[in-house]
Amino acid sequence: MFTLAQLTSFVAVAEELHFTRAAERLRMTQPPLSRQIRQLENDLGVQLLNRTNKSVRLTPAGRAFLIEARGILRQSENAALAVRQVSTGEAGSITIGFTAASAHSMLGTLLRTAREAVPLAEIVLREMVTRDQLAALADNSLDLGLIRPSVTGPDLRTRPAVREQLLAALPAGHALTAREGALRIADFHGQELLMYSPTEARYFHELLISIFRTAHVTPVYSQYLSQVHSILALVNWGLGVALVPEAAAQLRYADIVFKPVELPIPEPVELDLVWRRNNDNPALHTLLRHL
Amino acid sequence: MFTLAQLTSFVAVAEELHFTRAAERLRMTQPPLSRQIRQLENDLGVQLLNRTNKSVRLTPAGRAFLIEARGILRQSENAALAVRQVSTGEAGSITIGFTAASAHSMLGTLLRTAREAVPLAEIVLREMVTRDQLAALADNSLDLGLIRPSVTGPDLRTRPAVREQLLAALPAGHALTAREGALRIADFHGQELLMYSPTEARYFHELLISIFRTAHVTPVYSQYLSQVHSILALVNWGLGVALVPEAAAQLRYADIVFKPVELPIPEPVELDLVWRRNNDNPALHTLLRHL
DNA sequence: CGTCATTACGGAATGCGTAATGATA
DNA sequence: TATCATTACGCATTCCGTAATGACG
Numbered sequence: 001m002f003t004l005a006q007l008t009s010f011v012a013v014a015e016e017l018h019f020t021r022a023a024e025r026l027r028m029t030q031p032p033l034s035r036q037i038r039q040l041e042n043d044l045g046v047q048l049l050n051r052t053n054k055s056v057r058l059t060p061a062g063r064a065f066l067i068e069a070r071g072i073l074r075q076s077e078n079a080a081l082a083v084r085q086v087s088t089g090e091a092g093s094i095t096i097g098f099t100a101a102s103a104h105s106m107l108g109t110l111l112r113t114a115r116e117a118v119p120l121a122e123i124v125l126r127e128m129v130t131r132d133q134l135a136a137l138a139d140n141s142l143d144l145g146l147i148r149p150s151v152t153g154p155d156l157r158t159r160p161a162v163r164e165q166l167l168a169a170l171p172a173g174h175a176l177t178a179r180e181g182a183l184r185i186a187d188f189h190g191q192e193l194l195m196y197s198p199t200e201a202r203y204f205h206e207l208l209i210s211i212f213r214t215a216h217v218t219p220v221y222s223q224y225l226s227q228v229h230s231i232l233a234l235v236n237w238g239l240g241v242a243l244v245p246e247a248a249a250q251l252r253y254a255d256i257v258f259k260p261v262e263l264p265i266p267e268p269v270e271l272d273l274v275w276r277r278n279n280d281n282p283a284l285h286t287l288l289r290h291l
Numbered sequence: 292m293f294t295l296a297q298l299t300s301f302v303a304v305a306e307e308l309h310f311t312r313a314a315e316r317l318r319m320t321q322p323p324l325s326r327q328i329r330q331l332e333n334d335l336g337v338q339l340l341n342r343t344n345k346s347v348r349l350t351p352a353g354r355a356f357l358i359e360a361r362g363i364l365r366q367s368e369n370a371a372l373a374v375r376q377v378s379t380g381e382a383g384s385i386t387i388g389f390t391a392a393s394a395h396s397m398l399g400t401l402l403r404t405a406r407e408a409v410p411l412a413e414i415v416l417r418e419m420v421t422r423d424q425l426a427a428l429a430d431n432s433l434d435l436g437l438i439r440p441s442v443t444g445p446d447l448r449t450r451p452a453v454r455e456q457l458l459a460a461l462p463a464g465h466a467l468t469a470r471e472g473a474l475r476i477a478d479f480h481g482q483e484l485l486m487y488s489p490t491e492a493r494y495f496h497e498l499l500i501s502i503f504r505t506a507h508v509t510p511v512y513s514q515y516l517s518q519v520h521s522i523l524a525l526v527n528w529g530l531g532v533a534l535v536p537e538a539a540a541q542l543r544y545a546d547i548v549f550k551p552v553e554l555p556i557p558e559p560v561e562l563d564l565v566w567r568r569n570n571d572n573p574a575l576h577t578l579l580r581h582l
Numbered sequence: 583c584g585t586c587a588t589t590a591c592g593g594a595a596t597g598c599g600t601a602a603t604g605a606t607a
Numbered sequence: 608t609a610t611c612a613t614t615a616c617g618c619a620t621t622c623c624g625t626a627a628t629g630a631c632g
Contacts, residue, residue, distance in 0.1 A: 001367065004295055019587060032623050034588060044371055046378040050571065053586055053631040060572040061378040068370035075366060076292065079359035080335055087337040087352040280341065281351045310612060323598050325613060344606045344611055 004076060006040040007069040009033055010048065014066045017056045089282030091120035097133040097145040098125065101228045105247035106146055106161050106271055110291070117290035121283045129200070137276050143284045145274040148203035158274045159291075163267035165246040165260060166211075169231070171238040172255040182260040185215040192240035193219035200226030207268060208243055214264065232256060245269045295367060297331040298360040300324055301339065305357045308347045380573030382411035388424040389416065389437040392519045396538035397437055397453050397562055401582070408581035412574045420491070428567050434575045436565040439494035449565045450582075454558035456537040456551065457502075460522070462529040463546040473551040476506040483531035484510035491517030498559060499534055505555065523547060536560045 012022040013033065023030040041048055048062035058066065085091035094114065098107050107125075114123050128136065130150055136142035137156060152158055168188075170177050176187055196204035205224075212218065222240050225231045229251060231242045236253040246269075249258045273291065275284060303313040304324065314321040332339055339353035349357065376382035385405065389398050398416075405414050419427065421441055427433035428447060443449055459479075461468050467478055487495035496515075503510065513531050516522045520542060522533045527544040537560075540549045564582065566575060 001295060001371070004292060020585095029624055030586080031588075031590095031625085035622080038588090044374055046374050048374075051587065053588095053629085056587090059378075060383050060574065061374050064377040064383065065370065065374040068366070068373060072363060072366050072370060075359070075363050079356065079363060080292070082359060083335055083337050083339075083352050083356040086355040087350070092351050092355065283351070311610095320599055321611085322600085322613070322615095326597080329613090342612065344604085344613095347612090 002040050002043045004073065006036050006043075007073055009036045010040055011066065011069050011073065013037055013049065013056065014058055014062065014069075017058075019051075019056065085120060087282055089118065089284075089286030091118070092281060092283035093122045093124060094118070094143045094281065094283050094287060095124040095126060095141065097128045097136060097142045097147075099129060099133075099146065099148070100127060101245060101247065105164060105245070110146070110161075113290055114287050118283050118286050121287075130203075133274070137274065140276065140279070143275060143279060143281050144287070147272055147274055149270050149272050150203060152274060155277050156274050157277045158272045159288075161271045161273045161291075164269040164271070165267050166243045166263060166269060167246050167249055167258045168261050169235045169242040169244050169248070170257045170259060171235055171241070172257055173238075174241065174257070176241070176259070177257045179259070182262045184262050185211060185217050188212070188219045188241070188243075189217045191219045192222045194231045194234050194240040194242040195221040195224050196231070197224045197226040204228075204269075211243075211263065211268070293331050293334045295364065297327050297334075298364055300327045301331055302357065302360050302364065304328055304340065304347065305349055305353065305360075308349075310342075310347065376411060378573055380409065380575075380577035382409070383572060383574030384413045384415060385409070385434045385572065385574050385578060386415040386417060386432065387435045387437070388419045388427060388433045390420060390424075390439070391418060392536060392538060396455060396536070401437070401452075404581055405578050409574050409577050412578075421494075424565070428565065431567065431570070434566060434570060434572050435578070438563055438565055440561050440563050441494060443565060446568050447565055448568045449563045450579075452562045452564045452582075455560040455562070456558050457498075457534045457554060457560055458537050458540055459550045459552050460526045460533040460535050460539070461548045461550060462526055462532070463548055464529075465532065465548070467532070467550070468548045470550070473553045475553050476502060476508050479503070479510045479532070479534075480508045482510045483513040485514050485516060485522045485525050485531040485533040486512040487522070488515045488517040495560075502534075502554065502559070 009022070009026060012025050013019060016022040016025065019033055019037075020030050023033040026033065037049065044065070046061045046065070047059055048065055050057045050059055082091065096110065111123060114121065126136075126142065128142075128145075130145075130147040133142060133145035133147050134150075134152065134156070137145055138153070146161065149158075168176070168183050176183060176191075179187070193208075196202075196208065198205045223234060225234070228244050228248050231244065232248060232251060232253055234240060235242050236255050238255070243261065244258075273288075275288070279285075300313070300317060303316050304310060307313040307316065310324055310328075311321045314324040317324065328340065335356070337352045337356070338350055339356055341348045341350055373382060387401065402414060405412065417427075417433065419433075419436075421436075421438040424433060424436035424438050425441075425443065425447070428436055429444070437452065440449075459467070459474050467474060467482075470478070484499075487493075487499065489496045514525060516525070519535050519539050522535065523539060523542060523544055525531060526533050527546050529546070534552065535549075564579075566579070570576075
């Protein structure tokens with residue numbers, strides 16, 4: 001197979017149609033240039049140039065190869081450029097995991113920041129539950145996760161991304177919807193509360209349990225569900241009340257009224273950014289620096 | 292700039308993720324392979340692989356470069372293949388000149404043959420008058436011309452392509468349209484004949500002059516025109532009769548009747564293929580062999 | 583006979599292979 | 608301690624540059 005140097009030489013000769021001038025342009029003497037071209041022709045088994053002593057002309061095959069050679073050289077230069085951009089974090093690919101609920105709070109901001117910070121990078125989004133995100137981070141198939149706070153290994157790094165309020169989600173016509181201003185935790189005493197699953201939505205489950213225990217309030221846990229939008233669907237059907245992160249209020253339901261709730265911690269719902277400490281994706285670190 | 296050999300080495304290592312195995316695949320020993328990869332990384336200024344003594348992993352930049360490297364190698368192989376096809380006449384580009392009139396007789400056949408003979412070649416068609424075709428053949432911007440017989444230089448080769456009848460083109464309602472069967476030359480005596488220009492359409496001009504002189508017939512030369520379709524337009528308007536190559540009958544005019552003419556030579560209109568003797572376009576010669 | 587590509591030849595650099603070293607699990 | 612990448616070193620090849628040759632207008 002030929003050499004990139006041979007291609008460079010050939011392009012120079014093809015453009016100058018003059019070995020001596022081409023050699024000058026290549027900052028070499030003319031004999032080795034002649035040899036290179038001859039070598040290239042031997043490698044290809046094709047005559048590229050017709051030389052008489054007073055003129056150098058391209059053969060049809062030479063014309064065709066000139067186009068190819070230029071293409072290969074351009075692609076090579078682009079490759080060198082592109083790989084440097086990836087290595088410095090200017091370009092590349094960042095795979096970001098998110099949970100459905102987080103999409104409404106943080107994801108928009110994150111993507112906007114990414115577009116500014118690493119405009120040349122490709123952002124790949126994957127909707128995954130927290131547990132799957134942690135697994136994907138571990139095997140390097142995910143660069144960055146958006147998860148609810150949870151126990152993570154020592155090789156994962158975590159950073160709080162946003163904090164949100166909890167809102168009461170009430171079916172239209174429910175007694176509490178008539179109340180002026182914010183609700184209090186005590187208002188939920190004895191209410192049918194649509195509760196988060198202790199396994200699938202452990203973070204919210206424990207958050208609510210803790211809030212109610214602290215306030216000595218005991219609602220009626222009618223259903224356990226893992227996803228916020230499932231809970232809202234049930235509220236919409238009048239099957240109970242719920243506490244959901246404020247981002248969920250972006251989802252419009254015909255028969256749900258959202259009301260603020262007074263809590264000891266005003267914004268108790270956290271969302272974390274998480275990534276592998278040893279992740280060597282430079283684009284990821286460029287993005288993290290801008291967050 | 293890097294080398295294609297380095298790219299080949301890198302692809303092997305990236306695929307095996309193991310220097311020793313990659314070296315075996317490349318039929319070389321492992322140390323020079325290590326050096327090549329290191330050299331490639333130095334050239335690029337980018338780390339492509341993370342080596343621990345027990346594992347070789349691609350960095351994100353390495354992943355990006357692997358794709359680029361495969362692309363460059365593939366393009367290089369394709370280029371070598373393509374240029375060989377051009378040199379053997381399997382592929383390439385053939386520029387063919389034609390006159391408007393010839394388009395209807397020969398061009399279809401020619402293109403069909405070309406598609407069979409050199410399916411990989413690009414056929415470029417250029418409508419040019421005979422004189423321009425000869426000039427273009429001389430400076431190599433045309434590979435093949437379709438022209439009326441004319442004086443050509445010694446470095447041009449010519450081959451008869453087709454012979455055609457001459458047809459009488461009569462305006463609808465003209466007295467001769469009533470005649471049964473073929474016309475005779477004598478029928479044109481005293482007729483208003485739309486004549487070919489002696490300079491722009493020399494071949495037809497001299498052909499007709501010769502035919503009428505031989506038959507001792509003298510029509511009235513009312514107009515001199517250079518192009519067949521101009522002549523037919525005037526016939527269509529009733530401004531005279533004309534003699535045109537049979538291919539012209541393919542052009543449908545509302546008010547023209549075509550009739551055969553008895554001539555001493557049944558098919559006096561010739562169309563030639565012409566090309567430069569020294570044309571080094573292999574695709575052209577492949578095509579000519581099939582014609 | 584002058585221009586310009588090719589051939590001839592000597593020296594430097596590149597690149598492979600073998601052997602030794604070093605690092606990590 | 609075994610595996611596997613890197614470093615060390617010697618040799619063959621490649622490739623450049625200078626000089627000589629040759630071919631075409």
